[in-house]
Amino acid sequence: MRATLDRLAGATARHDYAALCGAVFTRSLIDTLTQRGLPCEQVLRAGLANVRNPHLTIGKITVRGGTATAVVHSTADRETPATDVVQLVKQGNQWRVAQLATPQPVQNPAGPTASSGPSP
Secondary structure, eight states: OHHHHHHHHHHHHHTOHHHIIIIIBOHHHHHHHTTTSOOHHHHHHHHHTTOEEEEEEEEEEEEETTEEEEEEEEEEETSOOEEEEEEEEEETTEEEEEEEEEEOOOOOTTOSOOOSSOOO
């Protein structure tokens, strides 16, 4: 599964949209991306062509049978860093990306905030 995430990161960095559509994404994800009638590669090119020096850091991976999630942190030049969850499914003997990014909830590192007054 980590190899699939590495392929995702590498193909994104190289702007290799054919590799993403042909060897990394599930058919279901491709169908979602192409629902407006454009080919997968063209959709990715429109969204990723200006992304420069992307970097993906793989965090916690959770596997449940033939599905998995991976917490990833992505950065790129002039882009806001993001922490997301990538969903994967096993197809045959290979893991494929089924959903690209489910945003992680933002957690307050200081813990819950104190109330400024009595509750109503």
